[in-house]
Amino acid sequence: MKEIRVKLKERSYAIHIQSTLLDEAGALARQALGNNAHQAIILSNATVAALYGKRLQRSFTDAGFRVQRFLIGDGERYKNLQTAEALYKFLIEQQVERADVVVALGGGVVGDVAGFVAATYLRGIRFVQIPTTLLAQIDSSVGGKTGVNHALGKNLIGAFHQPALVVIDPETLRSLPPRERHAGLHEAIKYGVIKDRRLFQRIARDLDLLNGCDSEALAQLIARCCEIKARVVEQDEREGDLRRILNFGHTVGHALEAVTHYRRFLHGEAVGQGMRVAARIAERAGLLAADERQHLDEVVLRVGRLPTTKNLALRDIMKAMQRDKKAAAGRLAFVLPVTIGRVVIKTDLPLPLIRSSIKETLL
Template sequence: MAGQLVVDLGERTYKIHCGSGLLPETGSYLQALDLATPCLVVSNTTVADLYWPAVEAGLREAGFQPHLALVPDGEEAKSLKVAAGLYNAALDAGIERQAAVIALGGGVVGDVAGFIAATWLRGVPLIQLPTTLLAQVDSSVGGKVAVNHPGGKNLIGAFYQPRVVLADTDALATLPPREIRAGLAEVIKYGVIADADFFAYLEEHLDQALRGDGGVLESLILRCCALKAEVVAGDEREGGRRAILNFGHTVGHAVEAVTGFNTYRHGEAVAMGMVAAARIAVQRGMFSTEETGRLVRLLERAALPVELPILDPAALRAALGHDKKIARGQLRMILPEKLGRVQITPIAVDEIMAAVGPEREAL
């Protein structure tokens, strides 16, 4: 029996289903949404080889006419060039106003497919079928869709909510250990920003999650989605509190940009970014060294990086200067006050550089 959550956004309200065996049932869930029969399924070769046959069979059995469009693996897929190819695929598939674009894959696939759904014919239904832990706990929920620009990650995008999210936990069994660890970075993030008890639960159950315990992973996914749904319902377009979901992302996105989006998994970069934010908060006297130590130890237990590599300072500074959280010329960073609570804080790039550069003090 799948767990279920509701993201309450008025007329854009949708459900998140989490559990075993959901992907073969995709057609049944789409039937309930009364969509047109053509649909465009966006995936990559790795994921499609594993799950496309079951998804296609379920869609056809439910009366849909699915068309598969493959994108490259990794952040390379999140480009305007790839988006242009997907627009052609949507045209060839006959995607009309009530025909769905379906994202079958991890966060990258969800982002680029969501961007296509948001912009094709000014918006067509989006279905999220996340197959990685990171996508199931975070990127498939909340309606942020985007492609990258050479100057920074996710600079070209929109807020566009899915019609339904189906998080099939069976897909996690096929993930490489590195992908599970990267997803756990976003899980840990939720404990820091919104739920100290959840952080303590992670400290107790991390080893089970790393071993792929289905019950623990489903609990983690549902709790993260519930926390994100609550934040998004109160601030859909990031006018205020939703920005806390970017904890770790200011430095994390900059690291990804400077390293060409292909050296680190997103969760690995976020792990480094969370430690950088904690270091800054400690230096400001607003976060304790004890709780910073708990965060670092938990990340290290998940075999996630906690220190930045040596990067070109000018490139890192430039990437920070393109952060999406800049408002009226002022960069804002999410800093922890204590486990379970963070604040949105104006900050100078110089202060961030001092905390992450080679002269930084050890924690």
């Protein structure tokens, strides 16, 4: 079993990664939470619960928890305050106490809602992440960002609340639709580009194995990505500075999601396109060698087919980025690779350079 520790003083926790670990999640939770946790509320959706709910429930029951299940709707549109409110009501009705635990079984949507409710119910109770999408296993389950969407924007309501434990079973990815797996692989490529050239090369080499759900290849990939995220979060838990490098590919990625009303791209797919644009900007700005840019481009495109961007308007993409920039002190911030494995953050790029790079890459 691979174990990675996220060291954040009294908020430290372990990430465990291994095939069939789902069956041991209860025992691991018991170890992490101690004997004063009596109730475990498993939060999931119907899709994931049908696949893994029973096994997880058994494992928690065997570890001495009184287990209840609460299912939310499947999809980003259920990541909202109404869903959170329904869960608060359930927790109150079940008399869930401070020492009890919420267990998130599912992708990033389930994890974000579970974490947010756990952060706020009774001023904070513990929660365990059992992520079942590749994106959640390498990204959203680690780091303590939790939250829900508001009608006026994504992830606007939230809290930092670290999980008490993360249990990752790569076997659960076998049932994941290929498109979701590809989206996760784009986020994995992101880690390679920002911090680890060898990881990037391994993804390029093992792409077929990863796409074919080879458990060992996936476990290794997940472990390395979690390790990178853990080290970044340890140094910058609340995204003061360093954590911003995790946004590589996201400046344009977010804009692509927004201009297509979150209907065309999975998040990871938009990040894939965003990374291609960022690399093009870096090349044109003289920061990245042409062959490095081409290599990145080739690997991103080899992961799987990306939704088309051809019919989008440059003006709309630019506008969407400008709207996003308000959140970043009025400047467009780009994370740019200087080589595969190292990035810098630039906030003073000329707009024509950005425009022409988007045009050349996407339109």
